[in-house]
Amino acid sequence: MLLSEKKKEKMVITGNHAVAYAVKLSRVKVISAYPITPQTSIVEKLSEFVEKGELDASIIKVESEHSALAAVYGAAIAGARSFTATSSHGLLYMHEWVHWFSRARIPTVMAVVTRTIGPPWNIWPDHSDFIDQRDAGWIMSFAMDNQEVVDLVIQAFKIGEDPSVYLPVMIGLEGFILGGTAMPVELPFEEDVAKFLGERRQPYSVADSVVSVGNLTSPEDTELMQMDIQAAMERSKEIIRKVDEEYGRLFGRKYGGLTSCYRCEDAKYVAFTMGAWSGDAMEAVDILRNQGIDVGLVRIRYVRPFPSEEIKQALSSARMGIVFDRSISFGGYGQLFEDIASAIVNAREKATIVNVIAGLGGVNITAEDFANVLGKLISDFEEGKELSHKLWYHSGEVMKY
């Protein structure tokens, strides 16, 4: 029996502190981060754990985010479980390192407390900072509530350190909405997490053998390495599902793997969301179901690897998919929409899919907003009206973009 017999207690903590507790439970050895709103309370809490002696880790106090991820990389390639957290401009400033890290195939975990990119300066959350890292070779998951934050952070170490994966993992949580809002969270016991995670695993360590990391090589070898990253991403899908199952067995919470389904099994209309507003979207699903509309919700938990199979499945018997994006690729579409459209491009039966951009810059979107948009799009569809697939929801209005 892995789980301690002790009784579990719930704590009421913010999403940021949920990250910090999960990092502590995962017995991380080296941490480095640079303050940025709304991430700061993660590194503050971790500093408190370390200074109180509750966590045996060293915190490298760096002068920038670029250096934070660099320091975490140094620690990781020398064999230590490591962690960092950032947001928005900090994450963009790190971007060079985001790529370098994954291409070296070294696992680590980073929490991204999402925040809009400036200008104008704005501290409220959308998903553009997080999504901007989509093509860098990290496994990328996104939480819906503070409990999931804890569970994802712990699982991230297990997934990234799996020998068939060996990639860094990013966890997104929206600043203020989750990061700064307290809710009840159940924390696993540290001994149980230690057993679940096991010892740190990584493909090589510069502290344990004479290896040269990152030196020049031929274009052919470089390409092979990139093919390996893609293969590892594909393999990680199975690992993510397995880890979700195992975690569910041991700690009592499982979420469904790469996606989470809410009343979507028999749904004729499927909404797609990611992040905290999925809770509001679920409420909207209930409202519409009460009106006799067969709508469901697929919540995207992993952006990379992208859950193409799950999406295809969800849209195989549906009439329409409505994809809500909280970020946009300017000149293109919302990024989730792009990925969802790609996922079904080869499907024999294709549902109509439309994209709704909303909540950018941290604009608040409520359950009523979701119910209004979904209700309107579904009735237009049923009435046979021609629908644009490029829609932007702003100030209560659905307009084309």
Add this chain to the structure above:
Amino acid sequence: MGNYKKYVLPGDAACPGCPIPIGLKVVSSATDGKAILVIPACCTSVVVGSAPKSSLNMPVVHVPFASAASVASGIREALLKRNKEDMSVIVWAGDGGTADIGMASLSGAAERNSDIIYIMYDNEAYMNTGIQRSSSTPEGAWTTTTPILGKTEQKKDVAKIMMSHNVPYVATASIAYPHDFYNKLTRALKIKGFRFIQLHSPCPVGWRFDASLTVDVAKAAVETGMWILYEYRDGKLEFSNPSKYLIEHNGFKPIEDYLKLQGRFSIIGRERIKELYAERDRNIEWFKKLL
């Protein structure tokens, strides 16, 4: 000196007369290979050869340009947490990676007194990308981004900046004096905390001199007082020989002896040379205050 042949293998991708392998031989023998090298983008990224081969039989971590000191800090903390303290962590970086793009991470690591050795091999320009000026290029020198006028600004003195960080050890060295460099490294290796060595490294390609003259040019810099060898420890400075002897006996050779060895100074005039004498003397007076 220790056995560098075990660690710096024959055959590399350096230009003929390159100062880098000279410096790396000293580093590997002083550490007896017990060091992890961190190398940001620079000529050395190429010089050590391409995977799957390597001309260095030591662990090497290649890193993006701006962050060598930060990566080294991370490696050091991991070693401490894993009880592997016998390994040293050494940054080997060019002047661009140190004086320019890496300045913030260098300063950060120094302020934290991170337990690493940072060696700046100073070839006084961006050689890897084809001889562009860096903030460590001396005034008057031709580079491909100062093609007509020569560099119009002074050389940034990184070792002085490092002294202002109050780190336990700062030294200058020259590839013409490998024993001095070796001794300085050996002393640095025994100290804990942040240690910085600026290694003067003339580059035949970028400085426009014959590949057979690398050591002569490096030597001329010291003999003319254009490069001063010293050590700075616990708030005290000490000149190292031969600079010490030359300063005490006012025995410098004419600065022109150094300038005329290289093509990069061919565009500077008499006036500028007069200023160089004054600058050299002022520099020495400045250091004397720290003796």
